[in-house]
Amino acid sequence: MQSLLGQRCLLCGARSRHGLCAACGDSLPYLPPHRCEACALPIAGARLCGACLAQPPAFDRTFAVLRYAFPADALVHALKYQAHLHVAPILAELLLTRLDACPPPDLILPMPLHPEKLRERGFNHAQEIARWIAGRRGVPLQPGLCRRIRDTPPQAGLPWKARTRNVRGAFACEGDLAGRHIAIVDDVMTTGATLNELAKILRRQGAARVDGWIVVRTLPQAGDRHTPVSGSR
Ligand SMILES: [Zn+2]
Numbered sequence: 001m002q003s004l005l006g007q008r009c010l011l012c013g014a015r016s017r018h019g020l021c022a023a024c025g026d027s028l029p030y031l032p033p034h035r036c037e038a039c040a041l042p043i044a045g046a047r048l049c050g051a052c053l054a055q056p057p058a059f060d061r062t063f064a065v066l067r068y069a070f071p072a073d074a075l076v077h078a079l080k081y082q083a084h085l086h087v088a089p090i091l092a093e094l095l096l097t098r099l100d101a102c103p104p105p106d107l108i109l110p111m112p113l114h115p116e117k118l119r120e121r122g123f124n125h126a127q128e129i130a131r132w133i134a135g136r137r138g139v140p141l142q143p144g145l146c147r148r149i150r151d152t153p154p155q156a157g158l159p160w161k162a163r164t165r166n167v168r169g170a171f172a173c174e175g176d177l178a179g180r181h182i183a184i185v186d187d188v189m190t191t192g193a194t195l196n197e198l199a200k201i202l203r204r205q206g207a208a209r210v211d212g213w214i215v216v217r218t219l220p221q222a223g224d225r226h227t228p229v230s231g232s233r
C-alpha cells in the first residue's frame, strides 16, 4: 500500500499519506456544485441543461468531480501517457467523493480501449481507475462486457460536431443486460459523444440505467457551440 500511494504529495512533494496533501487536494479545480444531472455541465438552478432537455442522452446521469484544468489535466496525463499507474487510485478516490449520491450499480464497466491501443499502452487507464472504485464500492468490475471494435481517431483533434460521427459503431456488446444498472468509468468526458455511444449499445442489450462516472469534465470553451450530447439527429 505504501509503495502504491507513496509517502509524498504527487503535486508538491510535501509529506502525505494519500498521494495528495490536504492543501493540494483543496486547490484542485472542482466542478461547481450546480450541474446538469445528465451531462454534469455547470448550470444555474435547473435539474437538466437545455441541451439535455431538448435531446436526452442515452445515459441517465453523469457523476464528475473535476474540471479539465491544471493540475487535473496533468494528473490524467501522468496516468495515461507516462504510465504512472499510482495516479489511478488518487483519481479514483477523488471520484468516490461524488459517488455517494449514486445508488449502487449492478456492475462497473471501464471505458473500453481498442485492442491495438491497449497493446501500445500496455494498460487501460480507465480500467485502472475502475478497478479501485469497484473494490471500494464492492461492485463487480466487468471489463470484458463490451469491446471497442473501431480504433477511432483521437477525439481531442476533432471539432465538437465531428465527435459524434467519429465514435459511431465504435463498440460491440453481446451480453444480456436486461434490467441492469451499469456505471461506465472514464478519466475524461469532453462532449460526451463516446459515453453516449457506449450507453446506446448497453441499452440495446437491455440495460435499464447507465451512468457515467467521470473524473474530469471538460467545459466548453467560448466559441465551442454547446451541442447536445446526443446531437447526431
Ligand atoms: Zn501537495
Ligand SMILES: [Zn+2]
Residues within 6 Å of the ligand: 036, 037, 038, 039, 040, 041, 048, 049, 050, 051, 052, 053
Ligand atoms: Zn446536460
